[in-house]
Amino acid sequence: MIYLDANSTSRIRPAALESAASFFGNPSSVHAAGRRARASLTKAENSIRSFLDVPKDAELVFTSGGTESCNSLVLGFTTPEQRVLISPLEHPAITEPLSNRNAKIELMPLNSDGRIDVRKVSELDLSDIQLVCLMLASNESGAVQPVAKLSSVLRGKGYVGAIVSDASQVPGKQDFSAAKLFEAGVSAIAVSAHKHGGPVGVGALLIAPCKSDSCLLFRPLISGGPQQNRYRAGTENLPAIVAWGKVCELLEVNSTAEREHVAALRDSLWSCLTDSIAGLTRLTPSTGPILSNTLQILVEGCRADDLVVGLDLEGVCISTGSACASGKQEVSRVAMELGHSAEQASSVVRLSLDWDFTQEHLDSVVEKFSTVVGRMRDVDSDSDSAVPAGSVSGSRGAGL
Amino acid sequence: MSNELKNLSGQSVVVAMSGGVDSAAAAILLNNVGAKVVGVSMQVWDYRAGGGNASRATCCSPADFNDAREVAEKADFPFYVFDFEDSFSESVINPFVKSYLEGKTPNPCLECNRKVKFRELRKRASGLGADFVATGHYAQVKDLPSGEKGLFTGADQNKDQSYFLYAMKESELQKTLFPVGAMEKPEVRQLLSDTGISIAEKPESQDICFVAGRVGDFIEKHSGVIAAPGPIVNVAGKILGQHDGIHNYTVGQRKGLGISNPEPLYVLEIDAESNCVRVGEKQELERSEFFVENLSWVSESVSHSEPIEVLAKLRYRHQGVRSLVHPLGDGQARVEFISDWSTVSPGQAAVFYETETDQDGDRRVLGGGTISANVSH
Numbered sequence: 003m004i005y006l007d008a009n010s011t012s013r014i015r016p017a018a019l020e021s022a023a024s025f026f027g028n029p030s031s032v033h034a035a036g037r038r039a040r041a042s043l044t045k046a047e048n049s050i051r052s053f054l055d056v057p058k059d060a061e062l063v064f065t066s067g068g069t070e071s072c073n074s075l076v077l078g079f080t081t082p083e084q085r086v087l088i089s090p091l092e093h094p095a096i097t098e099p100l101s102n103r104n105a106k107i108e109l110m111p112l113n114s115d116g117r118i119d120v121r122k123v124s125e126l127d128l129s130d131i132q133l134v135c136l137m138l139a140s141n142e143s144g145a146v147q148p149v150a151k152l153s154s155v156l157r158g159k160g161y162v163g164a165i166v167s168d169a170s171q172v173p174g175k176q177d178f179s180a181a182k183l184f185e186a187g188v189s190a191i192a193v194s195a196h197k198h199g200g201p202v203g204v205g206a207l208l209i210a211p212c213k214s215d216s217c218l219l220f221r222p223l224i225s226g227g228p229q230q231n232r233y234r235a236g237t238e239n240l241p242a243i244v245a246w247g248k249v250c251e252l253l254e255v256n257s258t259a260e261r262e263h264v265a266a267l268r269d270s271l272w273s274c275l276t277d278s279i280a281g282l283t284r285l286t287p288s289t290g291p292i293l294s295n296t297l298q299i300l301v302e303g304c305r306a307d308d309l310v311v312g313l314d315l316e317g318v319c320i321s322t323g324s325a326c327a328s329g330k331q332e333v334s335r336v337a338m339e340l341g342h343s344a345e346q347a348s349s350v351v352r353l354s355l356d357w358d359f360t361q362e363h364l365d366s367v368v369e370k371f372s373t374v375v376g377r378m379r380d381v382d383s384d385s386d387s388a389v390p391a392g393s394v395s396g397s398r399g400a401g402l
Numbered sequence: 403m404s405n406e407l408k409n410l411s412g413q414s415v416v417v418a419m420s421g422g423v424d425s426a427a428a429a430i431l432l433n434n435v436g437a438k439v440v441g442v443s444m445q446v447w448d449y450r451a452g453g454g455n456a457s458r459a460t461c462c463s464p465a466d467f468n469d470a471r472e473v474a475e476k477a478d479f480p481f482y483v484f485d486f487e488d489s490f491s492e493s494v495i496n497p498f499v500k501s502y503l504e505g506k507t508p509n510p511c512l513e514c515n516r517k518v519k520f521r522e523l524r525k526r527a528s529g530l531g532a533d534f535v536a537t538g539h540y541a542q543v544k545d546l547p548s549g550e551k552g553l554f555t556g557a558d559q560n561k562d563q564s565y566f567l568y569a570m571k572e573s574e575l576q577k578t579l580f581p582v583g584a585m586e587k588p589e590v591r592q593l594l595s596d597t598g599i600s601i602a603e604k605p606e607s608q609d610i611c612f613v614a615g616r617v618g619d620f621i622e623k624h625s626g627v628i629a630a631p632g633p634i635v636n637v638a639g640k641i642l643g644q645h646d647g648i649h650n651y652t653v654g655q656r657k658g659l660g661i662s663n664p665e666p667l668y669v670l671e672i673d674a675e676s677n678c679v680r681v682g683e684k685q686e687l688e689r690s691e692f693f694v695e696n697l698s699w700v701s702e703s704v705s706h707s708e709p710i711e712v713l714a715k716l717r718y719r720h721q722g723v724r725s726l727v728h729p730l731g732d733g734q735a736r737v738e739f740i741s742d743w744s745t746v747s748p749g750q751a752a753v754f755y756e757t758e759t760d761q762d763g764d765r766r767v768l769g770g771g772t773i774s775a776n777v778s779h
Contacts (some may be wrong), residue, residue: 305526311482312530315440378529 004363006320008197008295009141009171009354015199015249022201022245028237030229039240046247050206053250053257054193055179059211063233064243067205068170068194069095070223074207074234075192076100076135078220079164084132089118089147090339091140096168110136112339115287116145124155131163138169138183138191139176142323142336142352144286144296146176150186157187164189164218170205174198174253174357175261175293184210189218195246198253199357204242209233264355265294267364271353272297274368279375285336285350295355298323300337304378306351307332312374318367323352407581411436415534415579416527418519419443419473419481421466423604424538426473427590428581430597432536433477440532441474441481443467444523446490446514447612469601476599484526486518493517495612495624502621502649505672506749506775509566509718510610516569524577536579539563542764543575543583551575553700554764555755558586565718568753568770569698618650632677634661637670637686645679648672653747654687672748688743694752694771697733704768706731712754712768714739716746727754735771748775 005013027039047062056062065071072095080086085106088096100107108131111122118136128134134156139146149167156165169191172178175198180191194205209220226235253260276282281302286292301309306322313320322332334342334350342350353367410432417429419441433439443466467483474481494513501508524535540556541564550572556562570578582590594602613620622629629647636642643661645651655669659681668687671680704710706729713722714737724740737752746752753770760766 307485308526308529311484314482315480315530377531381525381529 004318004367005356006318006353006359006367008356009144009293009352010321011196011202012199012356013358014196014201014245015252015357017252018200018245018248021248022241025241025244027240029240030227030237042244043238043240046244049247049250049254050243053254054173054206054208055181056208057181057184057211060180060184061207061209061231061233063207063209063230064238065205065207065234066239067196067203068093068168068192071192071194071205071207072096072168072170073099074223075166075168075190076105076133077103077223078207079166079189079218080105080133085130086133086135087123087126087128087131088133088135089137091116091142091335092135092137093141093168093170096135096137105133114340115290116140116143116285116336116340117147117287117290118152120148120152120155123152124159128156128159128161128163131161133163134161134165136165136167137171138167138178139171139293140336141171142285142334142350143298144171144175144293144354145336146172146291146293149188150183153183153187166190166192168192170194170197171293171296174257175264175295176291180208190220195242195249198249200246200249201242204239204246207233260357261294264357264359267359267361268295268297268353268355270361271355271364271367272299274364275299275371278368278372285334285340293354295359297353297355298334298336298350299353300334300342300346300350301375302346302349303382304349304375306334306349308378309351309374312378313370316370316374318370320351320353322350407431407435407579410534410579412438413533414438414440414531415536416440416442416523416530416532417536418523418538419470420538420607421463421469421601422538422607423594423601424540424582424590426470426538426599426601427585427593428536428538428579429473429479430477430593430599431581432579433479439477439479440527440530441470441479442523442527443470443481443483444486444490444518445483446486446494446518448487469604473599473601476597484523486522489522490514490518499621499625501749502617503625503627503674504749504775505648505651505674507652507747508749508772509751510612511566512569512751515566520570520574520578524574534577534579536581538582539567539580540587541567541580541583541767543578543580544760544764546766548703550701550703553767554583554760555767556580556583557762557764561587564755564765564767565715565751565753568700568751568767570700571698572701575700616650618647621649622647630677632679634659634679634681636667637680637682642667642681648674648677648679651679654745668745687745689739689746690743691736691738692746692752693730693774693776694735694737695733695774697729697735697769697771699769700767701769705729710754710768711740711757713757713765715753715755716744716773717750722755724757725754733771734774746773748773 027035029040029043051062076096076099083104087108090109110118113119136147136149138149153165165188167188189210191208196202222233224235229235283300285298286296323334333347337347337350415432415437417439419425429439429441471481494510498508498510527535540558540561542554544552544554546552555564591602631644631646633641634643634645651669651672653669656666665683667681670682670687710727712725712727714725715722723744726738728736750773751770752773754768756766
């Protein structure tokens with residue numbers, strides 16, 4: 003199996019698994035087991051803070067993952083029925099809680115490369131906007147958004163509401179510094195461990211240091227015990243946090259080299275695919291910062307959901323961009339925002355390379371992608387006859 | 403095991419899995435003979451958005467997909483849910499609603515088989531490199547002396563579903579498998595039970611899969627047409643009562659008319675134009691002939707001009723009446739009952755079978771058409 007769906011979840015790094023295996027103890031307990039647990043938690047938190055460049059005076063609140071972190075971003079800083087300004091590309095973990103809170107959602111305009119237009123956004127009337135939310139990188143296209151620039155511009159214009167960013171996809175795949183975003187005026191950031199080789203079930207909410215009396219009030223999503231300075235009640239998920247800490251230790255050392263390696267494979271994959279298959283359009287921008295591992299492609303004449311199945315049957319895991327158990331055909335929001343038709347937007351797939359992707363994988367993917375697309379287009383071109391006539395043995399038997 | 407399952411080892415087959423017993427058995431049978439099985443459930447209707455009650459739905463609910471998925475996991479073949487909501491809406495639900503509003507009683511399973519399962523699913527399956535599409539229908543595909551493939555009734559006469567498949571073409575049969583068609587239902591349940599599949603005792607689905615309550619309510623909700631009450635009249639035109647919207651009635655219906663009469667009354671005709679339900683006694687319902695439209699023959703080699711003697715089944719589970727089909731061209735035919743007169747419901751399918759069974763006691767499907775509301779051509 004060749005795995006090209008790291009933006010859904012990446013393969014957990016073996017060292018992380020090992021480090022998580024033997025954990026026991028509640029960090030809040032007084033006794034020896036509790037103290038050991040507390041020490042492990044602190045060590046892991048330090049590794050994570052260091053890799054994500056979280057300032058000492060900023061809060062790092064462990065959560066159950068990206069979705070909880072995103073929910074906290076928007077619910078922690080808003081009250082019901084307020085105006086909010088978000089990009090049209092936000093994940094449902096951002097948009098759904100806002101809708102449930104009856105927020106008056108306004109969308110930021112995009113440029114032709116799929117990034118938001120900072121100048122146009124800064125010209126909008128922000129007077130009673132309670133929250134500005136812009137993902138740091140698109141999970142679909144991999145385009146990194148100018149969050150710091152937008153934040154600086156808005157703060158420069160006197161905007162005092164919350165500015166938040168879902169950075170789930172970024173650490174390990176692009177430069178990431180919470181400190182720099184906070185300096186630019188960002189209020190809070192969501193991150194997730196399993197998008198860069200950590201375990202599922204853990205993420206964090208990073209909250210900017212409070213530097214003046216006019217600090218924004220954050221309302222915790224989960225209340226109960228006094229853990230995590232009351233930002234998030236509940237016993238910390240220690241095995242997962244320790245495993246994530248281990249991943250951050252590794253990435254602190256070799257993240258840059260790994261990213262460059264993966265980006266080179268991604269670029270090579272794109273050029274090999276376009277060499278062997280006609281009618282491909284790259285939606286991942288070719289200029290400006292992008293995630294190192296992501297390649298979003300429009301495949302003319304192929305249903306994206308069928309491509310996913312066809313490649314799966316060949317042992318290659320890709321996705322349409324949004325994992326959906328119900329099987330309902332999803333259209334690419336990025337493609338729609340870029341002005342493609344609904345039919346084209348349902349022909350978009352995402353290839354997101356994991357940290358262990360190799361050149362051998364690449365060669366095999368190109369060959370199989372080509373076979374699957376060719377077969378689908380063949381059937382499409384003679385489908386007017388309703389049924390591909392022919393012998394019982396069939397001419398397309400090589401497929402499944 | 404059916405002859406058709408032999409030699410399928412290594413062949414790739416997309417099996418349409420509803421989550422029910424029969425399609426699960428079809429997949430297991432194919433998997434057992436070494437075919438490369440790919441299970442596919444068809445998402446045709448969003449119960450949450452569509453207003454249906456998923457727990458009461460008769461198939462295609464998320465719970466049914468989970469049942470199908472469990473079978474695939476147990477037998478270790480890949481399983482996917484394909485989205486057919488748009489084409490199902492266009493090809494099945496919209497015509498169903500329109501036809502009901504015209505006072506007819508359509509059968510949506512026919513259109514689903516014709517346009518969705520054996521056209522769109524087949525196309526997508528071919529795109530994935532599949533050699534065959536299989537379903538859990540109780541019907542059989544057999545070799546004919548002419549070298550063609552023939553469509554036949556299922557071996558289990560109580561379960562036979564060939565009625566719903568009459569619109570298939572011979573060229574489609576070449577690429578279609580009905581693995582349980584040669585089996586009896588108890589054998590099918592036993593097979594699943596032996597394989598350790600928990601749905602072995604799952605009840606039969608009976609109703610229209612996307613309607614979780616009264617059909618009339620569904621029609622009103624989906625079309626936005628508010629039921630307009632109107633008169634119920636006898637053959638002489640005398641008003642006997644009020645109806646609550648013509649789409650709540652079916653030709654041949656006796657119960658629920660709310661009219662007292664010395665002899666039982668039946669719906670004879672539904673006139674959408676005048677919003678009128680005409681009733682009468684049983685003998686007035688019976689006809690000597692009727693017309694069909696959208697006439698379809700399985701074999702390409704059927705004569706399009708000579709009258710053909712057939713056994714005509716006028717609804718699912720009908721025992722059939724000997725009839726003569728007179729093709730009229732333009733997809734239409736006049737069907738003349740040879741012996742007894744019979745009742746027909748416009749919108750339902752008339753399915754034409756050979757008058758004699760084959761050596762196994764199975765009966766060949768020749769074709770069929772939609773019963774027309776017109777009483778004359």
